[in-house]
Amino acid sequence: MTTVIDGKNVAASVIQTVKSATAALEKSSGVTTGLAVVIVGDDPASHAYVGSKGRMAKECGFKSVQHTLPAETSQEELAALVATLNADPSIHGILVQLPLPKPLDSEPIIQSILPEKDVDGLSIANAGKLAIGDLKTGLVSCTPAGAMVFVRRTHGEDLSGLNAVVIGRSNLFGKPMAQLLLNANATVTIAHSRTKNLAEVCRNADILVAAVGRPEMVKADWVKPGATVIDVGINRVPAPERGEGKTRLVGDVAFDEVFAVASTITPVPGGVGPMTIAMLMANTVIAAHRAAGQTPPQF
């Protein structure tokens, strides 16, 4: 029997914890958790994600602020907004939606966010804390943090003796995911576009995490029988069967055939995606607790 992880359901349980922790913090310290989301330009998908983040923040009881800037915004104007948010004590989390429109350079902007407010976990300080295994004072990137909740629910806290393969080496996902698995004692391989014999490497994985952005690349014969398969890809592909010009979302894993081999698998949509927003709320309420000198909840 293969288990299909219901990401919406797990995300809803994370959100319940966030709501309780937000209310408890307000009651004990009079602190309202605050999240600021910055979006630059007109990308429709980014606007949809930011809209969901704002709605979810309000549902959690946060002060939720959205800054929508035109595509022509300069690097200096964006940096000035981040500086203002850094200095605002009512804001505990700052997120700049990615990607930024060209020619803006996201890296200096991300690095200018105070590490304690960097709820995307992308600053060098937070990446460094994760690298040395300090999960107590850092903030972890939301999508890998969400994927790790699935791994823990499937295998427990200690992954000793398990081989994990992460396909993809981005700062937003692949590298932090590998660090999280390593911190939990898994034996970790990071594979990528230059990896030789990729299918063979993947077949060694008890936990296979795909984040490459290639529709349905991971096939059944890449997967060890009984493996846990986490699909982080979100790819829109043509779906002529739904009508002319229609599309559908698929992951990096060929779900139907891999389902027959894996013991646990995440779907796309409805797997890791919903956890990204839930873990953003989790990071924000953690940041607010730390700012108030309170012990944050665990997720």
Ligand SMILES: Nc1nc2c(c(=O)[nH]1)N[C@@H](CN(C=O)c1ccc(C(=O)N[C@@H](CCC(=O)O)C(=O)O)cc1)CN2
């Ligand atoms: N600053 C950031 N920018 C971006 C991040 C991020 O974590 N921080 N991640 C992605 C976009 N993203 C959130 O920002 C995001 C992507 C996907 C989902 C999601 O729930 N996906 C659904 C499918 C949605 C659909 O139908 O289109 C799913 O997988 O079920 C949530 C958030 C890039 N930018």
